[in-house]
Structures are given as C-alpha cells and as structure tokens.
Amino acid sequence: MSSEKTSKAGVFVKKLLINNAVTLLFFVICIAGIILADQPMSYIIGEISSRLFRNLILILALLVPVWAGMGMNFSIVLGAMAAQIGIIVSTNFSLSGIACLVVSFLVSIPLSLLFGNLTGRLFNQTKGQEMITGMILGFFAKGIYDLVFMFLCGPVIPVRNESLLLTNGIGLTTPINLDNATKSAINKIWMVSLDKAVYGVLFLILLFFAARMMGKMIKKQKISGRESSGLLASVLVLAVFYLLCRSSETFLFALRFTDVPIATGILIVIVCIYITFLSKTKLGSDIHAVGQSMPIAVSMGIPADKIRITAIMISTLLAALGQLIFIQDIGNFTTYTAHENVGTFSIAALLVGGASIKKANIGHAILGALLFHTMFIISPLAGKNLFDNAQLGEYFRVFVCYAVIAVALALHAWKSVLARRVEEGEEE
Amino acid sequence: MMVLLKNLGKSFGFPRLIILAFLGLLILMMFVLHIPVPLTLSQCLVRIGINLVLALAMVPGIMAGTGMNFALPLGIECGLLAGMISLQYNMKGIGGIFAAMAISIPFSILAGWAYSQLVNRVKGSEMMVSTYIGFSMVALMCIGWLVLPFSNASIVWPIGDGLRTTITLEEWYDRALNQLFAFRIFGVDIPVGLILVIGGFCLIVWLFMRSHLGLMMKAAGANPNFARSNGVKVDSMRTIATILSTVLGGIGIIIYAQGFGFYQLYNAPLMMAFPAIAAVLIGGATPSRISIFHVILGTIMFQSMLAIATPVANSLIPEGNLSEVVRTIVSNGIILYALSRMQGGKRS
Numbered sequence: 001m002s003s004e005k006t007s008k009a010g011v012f013v014k015k016l017l018i019n020n021a022v023t024l025l026f027f028v029i030c031i032a033g034i035i036l037a038d039q040p041m042s043y044i045i046g047e048i049s050s051r052l053f054r055n056l057i058l059i060l061a062l063l064v065p066v067w068a069g070m071g072m073n074f075s076i077v078l079g080a081m082a083a084q085i086g087i088i089v090s091t092n093f094s095l096s097g098i099a100c101l102v103v104s105f106l107v108s109i110p111l112s113l114l115f116g117n118l119t120g121r122l123f124n125q126t127k128g129q130e131m132i133t134g135m136i137l138g139f140f141a142k143g144i145y146d147l148v149f150m151f152l153c154g155p156v157i158p159v160r161n162e163s164l165l166l167t168n169g170i171g172l173t174t175p176i177n178l179d180n181a182t183k184s185a186i187n188k189i190w191m192v193s194l195d196k197a198v199y200g201v202l203f204l205i206l207l208f209f210a211a212r213m214m215g216k217m218i219k220k221q222k223i224s225g226r227e228s229s230g231l232l233a234s235v236l237v238l239a240v241f242y243l244l245c246r247s248s249e250t251f252l253f254a255l256r257f258t259d260v261p262i263a264t265g266i267l268i269v270i271v272c273i274y275i276t277f278l279s280k281t282k283l284g285s286d287i288h289a290v291g292q293s294m295p296i297a298v299s300m301g302i303p304a305d306k307i308r309i310t311a312i313m314i315s316t317l318l319a320a321l322g323q324l325i326f327i328q329d330i331g332n333f334t335t336y337t338a339h340e341n342v343g344t345f346s347i348a349a350l351l352v353g354g355a356s357i358k359k360a361n362i363g364h365a366i367l368g369a370l371l372f373h374t375m376f377i378i379s380p381l382a383g384k385n386l387f388d389n390a391q392l393g394e395y396f397r398v399f400v401c402y403a404v405i406a407v408a409l410a411l412h413a414w415k416s417v418l419a420r421r422v423e424e425g426e427e428e
Numbered sequence: 429m430m431v432l433l434k435n436l437g438k439s440f441g442f443p444r445l446i447i448l449a450f451l452g453l454l455i456l457m458m459f460v461l462h463i464p465v466p467l468t469l470s471q472c473l474v475r476i477g478i479n480l481v482l483a484l485a486m487v488p489g490i491m492a493g494t495g496m497n498f499a500l501p502l503g504i505e506c507g508l509l510a511g512m513i514s515l516q517y518n519m520k521g522i523g524g525i526f527a528a529m530a531i532s533i534p535f536s537i538l539a540g541w542a543y544s545q546l547v548n549r550v551k552g553s554e555m556m557v558s559t560y561i562g563f564s565m566v567a568l569m570c571i572g573w574l575v576l577p578f579s580n581a582s583i584v585w586p587i588g589d590g591l592r593t594t595i596t597l598e599e600w601y602d603r604a605l606n607q608l609f610a611f612r613i614f615g616v617d618i619p620v621g622l623i624l625v626i627g628g629f630c631l632i633v634w635l636f637m638r639s640h641l642g643l644m645m646k647a648a649g650a651n652p653n654f655a656r657s658n659g660v661k662v663d664s665m666r667t668i669a670t671i672l673s674t675v676l677g678g679i680g681i682i683i684y685a686q687g688f689g690f691y692q693l694y695n696a697p698l699m700m701a702f703p704a705i706a707a708v709l710i711g712g713a714t715p716s717r718i719s720i721f722h723v724i725l726g727t728i729m730f731q732s733m734l735a736i737a738t739p740v741a742n743s744l745i746p747e748g749n750l751s752e753v754v755r756t757i758v759s760n761g762i763i764l765y766a767l768s769r770m771q772g773g774k775r776s
Contacts, residue, residue: 171747409550
C-alpha cells in the first residue's frame with residue numbers, strides 16, 4: 001500500500017519535472033546567473049521590474065491565438081509595426097505628451113485590425129503551418145515597411161515634420177526620439193516605490209477575498225473553500241513580505257529604490273481582465289472549441305475561419321498597445337529594426353513561463369516575463385565575470401532564446417506525432 | 429489560344445509571371461539608365477554560380493518529403509568551420525578550396541545525422557522546428573567562434589578573443605575558382621572553373637536522383653505509407669536526405685565564400701536559408717516537388733534579378749539599400765505564396 005503510494009507520488013513528481021523542465025532549468029540558470037553577476041540587489045530588482053512593465057502586454061498578446069489552436073503568433077510583429085506607424089503619424093503632426101500617445105494608439109487601432117484581418121485570412125489558407133507562415137509574414141511585412149518609410153516617405157508621401165526626414169528628404173531618420181514630455185508619459189502619471197506597490201496590491205487582493213466572503217455571508221450562502229483559502233493565503237503572503245522587509249535592510253532598500261509605474265500597471269491589469277473576461281464569453285468558448293478541434297467546432301455550427309481571424313485581430317491589436325507601452329517607456333525606437341525581435345522575445349518568454357503551443361495563460365506570461373528578462377539582464381554581466389567577456393553572455397542569451405523556442409516546438413511536434421501513432425494503432 | 433495562354437499562366441504560376449515581368453523591367457531600365465551591360469552580366473554569372481549549390485541543397489529534403497530545409501544554416505556552419513580550419517593551416521589556391529570541402533563533409537555528416545534524428549520525430553512540423561534549429565545553431569556557433577582555439581594571426585582579432593567577423597580571402601583562395609580557365613568575351617567574364625564545379629555538383633545530384641537510392645527516396649517523399657508497404661525504409665531515406673542536404677549546404681558556403689571574396693562569421697548565416705528557398709520556389713519547385721531544372725532556372729532568375737536590381741536601384745536612389753528591400757519582399761513573398769498553396773498542411 002505504502003509503496004504504491006510512494007510510486008504514485010514519484011510519478012507525480014516525475015510528471016511535474018518533465019512538464020516544467022524548461023521553467024525549472026531557467027530558474028536554475030537565473031539563480032546561478034544572479035550569483036555570478038554579483039550585482040547589487042537594487043539594480044537587479046529595478047531592472048526586472050521595469051522590464052516586466054515594459055514587456056508584459058506584448059507577451060499577453062500571444063495568448064488568444066494559442067487558445068484558438070494557432071500556436072505562437074509570430075505575426076505580432078505586424079501589430080508592433082502598426083504602433084510604430086501610429087507614433088510616426090503623431091510625431092509628424094508634432095503632438096506631444098499623453099495626446100501624442102493617445103493619437104498614436106487611435107491611429108494604430110484600425111491599422112492593426114486591418115493587418116490582423118489580412119493575417120488571419122492568410123493563416124486560414126495555411127492551416128497547420130500558421131507559425132512558419134507568421135514568421136515569414138513578419139519578414140515580408142518588414143520589407144514593405146522599409147519600402148514605405150525608407151523610400152516613399154518624402155518623395156511620394158508628404159511629411160510635414162522635417163525633423164523626421166533624412167537630410168536629403170528621402171526616408172525617415174533612425175532612431176525616432178519621443179520628446180521629453182512624451183517619453184514615459186504614461187509611466188509618469190503615478191509612480192510609487194515598489195514596497196508600497198506590493199503592500200497595495202496585497203491589500204487589494206485581501207480586500208477582494210474579504211468582500212466576496214462578506215457578500216456570501218450576507219446572502220447566507222455557504223462559504224466555499226476557495227474564498228477562505230484565498231484570504232488565508234493573502235494574509236500569509238502579506239505577513240511574510242512584512243517580515244522580509246523588516247529583517248533585511250538591503251531588500252527594503254532595493255524595494256524603496258525602485259519606482260513602479262502604477263498607470264502602466266493598471267493598463268496591464270485591464271488587459272488581463274479583458275483576456276479573462278473574453279474567455280468566459282460566447283466568443284471565448286468558440287475560440288476554445290476551435291482550438292480543441294476544428295472539425296468538431298464546424299459541425300457544431302461555429303464559423304471556425306471567422307473565429308480564427310478574430311483571434312488574430314485581437315492579438316495584433318494587443319501587440320500594438322504593447323509596443324506603444326514599450327516605446328513610451330524607452331523613449332525612442334530604431335525606425336527600421338525596433339519590431340524585428342518583438343515576436344521572438346515575447347514567444348521565448350511565454351514558453352519559458354511554462355506555456356506550450358497548445359496551452360498558455362496569464363500566469364505563464366507573468367512568470368515567463370520575470371524569468372526571461374532576469375536571464376536577459378544578468379547573462380552579459382555573468383559572462384563578463386565568469387569569462388571576462390561580455391560578448392559571450394550576449395551570444396549565450398540569444399542562443400537560449402532560440403533554443404527555448406526550438407525545444408518547445410520540437411517537444412510539441414514529437415508529442416503530437418506520438419499521439420497520432422497511438423490513434424492509428426487503435427484504429428487498426 | 430487564350431485558353432492555352434491561361435493554362436500556361438496557371439501552370440507557370442502568377443507570382444512567377446510577376447517576377448519575370450519585374451526582371452524584364454529591370455533589364456529595360458539597365459539599358460535606359462546606361463548601366464554597363466557586360467559588367468552587370470559578369471556579376472550575374474558569378475552570383476548565379478556561387479549561390480547555386482546552396483539552392484541545390486534543397487533538392488534532397490524536398491524529394492524525401494521533409495520539405496524545404498530551413499535548417500540550411502546547420503550545413504553552412506559546418507562549411508564555415510571547415511573553411512576556418514583550411515585558413516588556420518594556410519591551405520591556398522584551388523587545392524585549399526577542395527581541402528575545405530573535404531574537411532566539411534565529416535562535420536556535415538555528423539551534424540546532419542544528429543539533426544535527422546530530430547526531423548524524423550517531428551513529422552508535419554519540420555519547417556518550423558528546422559528554422560529554429562538553424563537559428564540556435566548559428567547562435568551557438570557565435571559562442572564557438574569566440575572560444576575555439578584558432579590561432580592564425582590573420583584570422584583572429586589582434587586584440588581580444590575569437591575570430592574576426594569578416595575574413596578576406598586574399599591570402600588564401602580569393603575567387604580562385606572564378607578565375608580558373610576564365611576568359612573574356614564581349615567584355616563579359618566567363619568564370620569557367622566555377623561553372624565546371626557547380627555543373628559537376630548538379631550532375632552528381634541529377635545522377636543521384638535517378639539512382640536506385642534516389643528513386644526510393646522519391647517514393648518515400650511522395651507517399652510514405654505506400655513506400656513503407658513496398659519495403660522502403662522511409663525514416664532512413666529521410667535521414668540520408670537530411671545528411672545530403674547538410675553536406676551540400678557546407679560545400680555551398682565554401683563556394684559562396686571563395687566567389688564572394690570573404691568568409692562571414694557570427695550572425696551572417698542566420699538568414700541564408702531564405703534566398704536559397706526562394707530561388708528554388710521561383711524556379712517552379714513546390715514544397716513537395718523539385719527538379720534540377722527548377723533549381724537552375726530559379727537561381728538564374730532570382731540572382732540575376734538581384735544582380736541587376738543593385739546598380740539600377742543605386743542609380744535611381746543612391747542612398748539607402750533599395751535592392752536589399754526588394755530582395756526581402758521578393759524572397760519572403762514567394763515563400764508565403766508557396767505556403768498558401770500547400771492547402772491546410774497537405775502537400776498538393
């Protein structure tokens with residue numbers, strides 16, 4: 001009896017290890033890297049937090065197509081381009097501050113929806129090969145983008161703001177800088193130091209669970225385990241966090257040293273709520289049905305092709321928003337290359353968080369962003385300390401980025417081949 | 429007559445007609461803009477020659493049903509490694525080139541075999557997986573170029589670690605094949621040595637396609653289940669095809685480098701699979717059907733388009749790199765078209 005139990009537990013642990021191998025490996029790499037990099041805690045926490053806020057929406061943009069069974073959407077590059085076109089347009093009319101960003105977003109909405117729609121139509125032509133199509137489409141779109149902004153802007157497309165143009169009047173300069181009022185305009189609305197922000201978020205979660213419990217008590221319903229354990233957990237986390245801050249000077253100092261942009265955070269929360277809400281609507285359940293099995297979805301009367309196009313449109317729109325947040329945080333963008341790595345980096349981050357080609361959620365996105373960007377910051381520093389060569393660390397992080405995607409794709413393909421073989425075996 | 433034309437258009441393919449029209453326009457522009465024709469033609473010939481073997485590397489994969497080999501950088505890295513070894517030991521002239529090719533083959537066989545083990549486990553998603561395998565290999569070899577123990581002063585950085593990013597071949601075998609038996613007719617340089625060598629490789633692959641092994645490979649690609657029931661070992665056919673493709677990639681980059689005049693290391697091979705794939709697709713190949721004729725025609729069309737586009741674009745707009753943009757649009761456009769023709773993952 002007991003041996004059976006341990007073997008069951010053994011199988012469970014083994015499964016857990018295999019299913020989260022990439023995430024665990026990354027955990028080890030990150031911890032080893034942090035030790036090797038030997039940087040002050042305030043630096044690491046500050047960098048990670050700013051990168052988290054900068055990149056999270058771009059990663060969240062990948063979720064919906066995964067649910068629709070279309071895999072990782074490499075064509076979010078087009079959404080990023082839409083955002084950049086938006087910024088170019090509003091810079092052309094010399095807008096500045098929040099207005100510049102709002103106009104940029106308004107311009108990028110129709111563009112990204114159009115791009116998303118066209119991409120979706122193309123993907124319906126190439127079912128089963130969406131990822132490679134998306135990737136090549138990204139390269140193709142880069143060609144068109146370059147053609148328009150390198151050669152047509154100036155001679156064919158009139159440009160009002162001359163500071164945008166190169167000196168000979170043909171093509172846009174690179175990089176395009178946002179002015180001081182526009183740079184980090186959304187971030188600057190409300191900055192709070194990290195320790196206060198964490199306390200705030202934890203209190204809000206606590207209040208949320210408490211309010212739900214109160215509501216149920218008033219309605220005289222049974223209190224389910226979820227609420228009470230949620231309440232308990234949030235109290236516990238709060239206590240642990242308080243003790244940590246109290247016991248470690250450096251930790252508290254690092255948190256106080258780091259400012260987090262609350263407005264951007266709220267925007268991210270809104271996107272998360274939208275995605276969660278979406279999966280509970282009719283459209284969301286249709287998307288999941290299409291992702292499960294297209295023939296069954298069609299036989300249930302769901303217009304699969306239309307749903308797939310919608311999924312890509314949502315993804316592209318969110319990517320445009322994400323790239324806009326990214327650029328306002330940095331304050332400038334290289335006109336012709338800023339969009340190139342958006343797809344690869346976001347996808348690698350999501351996969352590191354434990355997502356697969358078939359399954360991805362908000363938790364994967366957040367964990368992935370944390371781990372991936374930790375690796376990204378520390379690997380050149382670790383390379384410098386370990387081999388006296390920062391270049392080595394930079395190549396290493398690029399390698400890891402590609403390798404993670406390759407391994408995830410290969411594992412997924414292998415699993416589906418095995419599943420097919422089992423199915424065929426049963427048929428015989 | 430109209431029906432005949434229509435059918436011709438259909439079988440030839442719409443994008444191919446566009447590219448042909450574009451090529452015609454470029455040739456017309458070349459005359460209008462008074463660009464020296466013999467010089468451009470010489471460059472066309474060289475470009476076609478040095479790119480042909482890389483395009484030829486697509487043949488075995490498509491024959492055996494693994495599709496377009498997006499993992500071509502794998503073979504290219506093997507070729508570059510062999511090239512570096514040949515430079516390290518100062519192998520010069522034509523002999524140096526062939527020595528580099530010979531050194532590359534064992535590396536390519538090893539890498540191709542290891543990679544084929546993966547390819548056989550991911551049937552149906554070969555293209556996506558192979559793209560990222562190619563990318564990761566390039567990134568891994570970036571680290572390799574930094575730490576491998578090369579010591580020849582002409583190929584490593586004078587200060588710091590690792591090999592140089594670009595290594596000019598003047599000391600070793602710069603354009604040695606191009607200049608072998610070369611002669612000039614009407615001002616056009618004919619690189620006879622290069623043509624002979626690539627002709628030889630085309631002949632070898634052509635003969636291979638007609639050999640017993642080649643026919644079995646074709647059968648395995650066309651209908652795996654039927655082939656298996658006839659006693660063809662489909663997986664080992666795919667393994668051989670992948671190894672062959674990798675070997676051709678390795679040899680291809682050495683021919684490319686000698687004609688180009690330098691080896692480019694680090695991130696240079698990252699995107700090299702795409703022009704090769706685009707070339708065979710322009711020539712009329714599909715992800716499931718290919719012939720030597722497609723490879724030659726496609727490389728001629730694609731590379732002469734690029735070779736003519738460069739001077740034409742430069743005399744129209746001196747700044748910027750218009751021909752690079754044209755290359756990006758055309759090569760990725762044709763790959764997208766081919767993918768959309770595959771109809772739901774099934775190979776038509």
